[in-house]
Amino acid sequence: MTGRPQPKTIEARVARAGLKALGGWRYVGDVPAPRRAVCLATPHTDNMDGLLLVLLAKSVGLQLSWMVKDDWGKPPIGILIRKVGGVPIDRSKANGMVGSMVEEFERRNEFYLAIPPEGTRKRTDFWKSGFYRIALGAKVPVLPGFLDYAKKEGGFGPPIELSGDMKKDMDAIRAFYDKADPKPRHPDKFGPIRLREEAPSTHNAS
Numbered sequence: 001m002t003g004r005p006q007p008k009t010i011e012a013r014v015a016r017a018g019l020k021a022l023g024g025w026r027y028v029g030d031v032p033a034p035r036r037a038v039c040l041a042t043p044h045t046d047n048m049d050g051l052l053l054v055l056l057a058k059s060v061g062l063q064l065s066w067m068v069k070d071d072w073g074k075p076p077i078g079i080l081i082r083k084v085g086g087v088p089i090d091r092s093k094a095n096g097m098v099g100s101m102v103e104e105f106e107r108r109n110e111f112y113l114a115i116p117p118e119g120t121r122k123r124t125d126f127w128k129s130g131f132y133r134i135a136l137g138a139k140v141p142v143l144p145g146f147l148d149y150a151k152k153e154g155g156f157g158p159p160i161e162l163s164g165d166m167k168k169d170m171d172a173i174r175a176f177y178d179k180a181d182p183k184p185r186h187p188d189k190f191g192p193i194r195l196r197e198e199a200p201s202t203h204n205a206s
Contacts, residue, residue: 007061015058025052029155031060032143035110038135038144039064039157041171041186044116052116052147054085056154064114068096087113098133105138114145123189126196132169136162142169144176150183167198 117127141159
């Protein structure tokens with residue numbers, strides 16, 4: 001395993017024990033070298049997916065963060081939410097969710113923001129583009145996360161640097177998942193990997 005060495009901290013040991021207790025899951029592949037990245041939490045077809053990805057990341061020393069509603073960031077529960085990785089988002093701000101996360105990346109030297117691009121556990125025909133706009137705005141790579149329920153393996157693929165050419169960048173993301181071919185817990189709920197913004201216009205030129 002390349003990248004940073006596998007940690008022997010208590011937290012990492014507990015995570016690996018948790019993965020074993022959940023059926024023998026294990027992290028496979030390289031440990032990501034970038035210190036800041038947007039991590040794709042996919043496939044997202046079951047409540048268990050998030051827990052597994054967090055444990056897999058912690059088992060190799062990656063501390064995932066994720067967005068939560070602003071109300072969850074208020075004391076006293078907010079103290080715990082932030083400690084375990086929650087990042088409260090005030091959607092009423094003028095810069096919105098994307099701008100807030102770009103600012104968060106600017107404030108941190110190490111930040112792994114996990115985003116389920118499907119936005120739902122139900123099947124959807126399009127991914128939400130928030131992850132793309134955040135990574136592009138923050139000038140950080142996208143780490144394609146994956147869970148394979150058939151093999152009980154998971155991890156992250158190589159970092160994908162975005163060019164700003166959405167079709168080209170999404171083709172790179174699709175190429176990774178096509179090659180990895182991870183098996184979701186509920187395959188029927190996993191839709192195509194594409195953004196609505198990629199879809200051709202339905203209006204014909206007059």
